[in-house]
């Protein structure tokens with residue numbers, strides 16, 4: 001055994017990646033274990049977590065995502081004492097527009113929404129235009145309204161996890177890219193840019209890089225596909241008050257927009273496959289966003305104040321990958337959260353921590369955990 005192994009820091013669990021996934025599970029685990037949270041960048045949350053659209057939608061994603069979103073609601077509405085000084089969610093509402101040529105999709109969409117969001121209602125043109133008067137009436141023929149959609153305060157949730165993690169004695173190590181993973185003597189030896197750490201369990205919460213981190217451990221990929229999504233901020237015309245508008249998308253998820261501090265956050269809802277990287281917005285995607293949104297909301301948008309892009313990482317069935325990898329002792333996946341990693345973070349962090357600590361699960365959690373197992377992709 002090398003000197004670096006004998007002198008390096010030892011933990012019960014090493015979590016790789018300080019985005020919302022890593023921060024959430026690290027916070028949970030630090031209540032009872034010695035945990036290191038290791039991040040390549042000098043700032044936690046620099047990648048996808050810092051780039052989201054910050055919306056909570058119960059009727060979004062796969063069935064298991066919807067379960068996790070609903071299960072996260074109580075935490076988001078009433079977080080533990082000292083978790084945050086500000087509310088984690090704010091009322092918003094979400095309006096899904098249905099043009100006349102999309103009407104045949106409406107009944108199926110409503111039926112699926114109502115399974116997780118029983119209160120969704122179908123709105124008539126007058127009700128739609130009362131909510132968003134600037135819409136083109138051709139887009140306001142039918143819509144589905146979810147009054148329980150919320151804005152998320154992503155920074156408050158993320159900082160709550162990180163602060164609580166540190167208070168529980170957890171160690172956050174930044175500028176510490178994991179460069180090698182080796183298993184021996186019943187422990188993982190994790191070589192980082194800041195030295196080598198040791199623990200029997202490694203949690204792979206490395207977002208778009210999850211397959212690459214697994215490769216360092218000698219594991220074949222599970223098929224993570226990072227997909228770029230673009231967002232931009234535009235200023236509405238003078239005198240147009242948008243702050244009370246709901247989040248608006250269309251039934252084919254071709255675009256969305258929502259109020260953001262008196263302006264509009266817009267997206268073309270792009271899903272372009274990408275290598276793991278520091279994603280940047282493409283001019284073409286910005287132009288597509290403006291074109292699609294102008295058709296529904298003719299505001300004469302001329303100037304984009306700010307734009308960014310982030311990677312939403314998916315596996316083939318669109319649900320996260322959570323659990324121990326049967327191919328490597330103590331290697332735990334927490335990846336593939338797609339476009340739902342913030343809104344599911346309380347319930348997913350809790351479930352993942354119970355699995356990583358090998359604790360007993362309740363009946364509903366067992367059902368969810370079965371749908372997330374990494375071995376569903378192993379032949």
Ligand SMILES: Cc1cc2nc3c(=O)[nH]c(=O)nc-3n(C[C@H](O)[C@H](O)[C@H](O)COP(=O)(O)OP(=O)(O)OC[C@H]3O[C@@H](n4cnc5c(N)ncnc54)[C@H](O)[C@@H]3O)c2cc1C
Nearest residue numbers: 017019020021040048049053055178207310340341342343
């Ligand atoms: C435009 C956009 C809109 C979105 N809107 C929403 C929304 O409205 N609601 C919602 O719930 N979700 C939304 N999402 C999705 C959400 O942001 C993600 O699901 C979530 O942030 C993923 O978190 P993560 O921790 O897995 O990834 P990340 O935040 O990317 O964290 C992974 C971390 O791992 C680190 N890392 C990688 N490799 C290594 C290594 N070898 N060593 C050390 N560190 C490493 C990276 O540096 C990174 O910091 C949106 C995403 C985008 C891009």
